[in-house]
Amino acid sequence: MSIVVPVFNEEESVELLIARVCEAMEGYDKAWELILVDDGSTDGTLAKARRSLERPALRLAIVELQRNFGQTAAMQAGIDAATGRLIATLDGDLQNDPCDIRAMAKALEDRELDLLVGWRKNRKDGLFLRKIPSWCANALIGRITGVRLHDYGCSLKLYRASIIKQVKLMGEMHRFIPAWVAGVVPSSRIGEMVVTHHPRTLGTSKYGISRTFRVILDLLSVLFFMRYKARPGHFFGSIGLAAGALSALILGYLFIDKVVFGNDIGTRPLLLIGFMLFLSSVQLITTGILAEMIARTYFRDDDTPNYVVRQTFRHN
Incomplete structure (x- = not known):
């Protein structure tokens, strides 16, 4: 022991x-x-x-x-x-x-x-x-x-x-x-x-x-x-996909409102929210891909200790 x-x-x-x-x-x-x-x-x-x-x-x-x-x-x-x-x-x-x-x-x-x-x-x-x-x-x-x-x-x-x-x-x-x-x-x-x-x-x-x-x-x-830990892309990607889905719903609604009903959407805050969600979705998904690449590199190469030993004394 x-x-x-x-x-x-x-x-x-x-x-x-x-x-x-x-x-x-x-x-x-x-x-x-x-x-x-x-x-x-x-x-x-x-x-x-x-x-x-x-x-x-x-x-x-x-x-x-x-x-x-x-x-x-x-x-x-x-x-x-x-x-x-x-x-x-x-x-x-x-x-x-x-x-x-x-x-x-x-x-x-x-x-x-x-x-x-x-x-x-x-x-x-x-x-x-x-x-x-x-x-x-x-x-x-x-x-x-x-x-x-x-x-x-x-x-x-x-x-x-x-x-x-x-x-x-x-x-x-x-x-x-x-x-x-x-x-x-x-x-x-x-x-x-x-x-x-x-x-x-x-x-x-x-x-x-x-x-x-x-x-x-x-x-x-x-x-x-x-x-x-081994699949960080799933974490960021799931959030990104959720943001992308919400963005698609908002922009789709605005598209119908503009094309079908002829309403002005250029100054509506909802348009800005939709575009921001779209950009966030792209950013989160690409972050997940990068995290996957880093994780695979980490698991392959990381063997560095998180301490430095000055010296070790042992019983004579």
């Missing part, structure tokens, strides 16, 4: 985090490794993490990113570096409990799942700034994506490596990982499990209320990519 933990300015908790992971995995009957991804920390996080490289019986790798790329890119870097058959991810602020990992691994195997998502049923966060926006977001994401989960935002997740390595994480899409995975496997192979959530006692939260607005924008992107 590979345990991936992105950290950013967590110097107060990183050593305790490593100790707790070691305690939680003590006696685990299979090989495991811990991968810390330092996402451009500006404090002593990296230096303190490196102290644990000499810790006996700990297979530790520290991936130092060149700058702060964000949690999604850091998570992707850790997944790319992972060698385990199973991959667990969790936050580095000690709010997720590493002791849940072993139970999740058993549940994933017993239930024959490809992704098991943690559910912070008894969440230790503020009601108005964190819980209520999270509840609303989870309900909205589940309704739009069709993957019904109680807690999309929990970083404690367990994956089969062969599945998650087929998914490329971009932007700030880590909170939508179950939706991305649903594009690779049936949603019936995605489950959830109640996990422990601790109140934050060290460091400060990296998120604010502004994240709620970014979630809404990201959700629109997820919806587009889930349905039209």
Whole structure:
């Protein structure tokens, strides 16, 4: 098993985090490794993490990113570096409990799942700034994506490596990982499990209320990519055809009104609307064709990571 933990300015908790992971995995009957991804920390996080490289019986790798790329890119870097058959991810602020990992691994195997998502049923966060926006977001994401989960935002997740390595994480899409995975496997192979959530006692939260607005924008992107990633021409083309049909109706009506009834249509706003809809239709359809060409090029050639690794430290 590979345990991936992105950290950013967590110097107060990183050593305790490593100790707790070691305690939680003590006696685990299979090989495991811990991968810390330092996402451009500006404090002593990296230096303190490196102290644990000499810790006996700990297979530790520290991936130092060149700058702060964000949690999604850091998570992707850790997944790319992972060698385990199973991959667990969790936050580095000690709010997720590493002791849940072993139970999740058993549940994933017993239930024959490809992704098991943690559910912070008894969440230790503020009601108005964190819980209520999270509840609303989870309900909205589940309704739009069709993957019904109680807690999309929990970083404690367990994956089969062969599945998650087929998914490329971009932007700030880590909170939508179950939706991305649903594009690779049936949603019936995605489950959830109640996990422990601790109140934050060290460091400060990296998120604010502004994240709620970014979630809404990201959700629109997820919806587009889930349905039209491989066929963007259908998205733009369907809108273009609808605009073209409406334009044809308006211009046809005006044509009959002019030719049959002899009415003046040159100054009528409806004529302008009809022509604007026609131009919009042409523009949308050609945009769809261009998007199809770009998408095919992307799927053929894109293998560029969304992060840059400065160096990697491993247990000696």
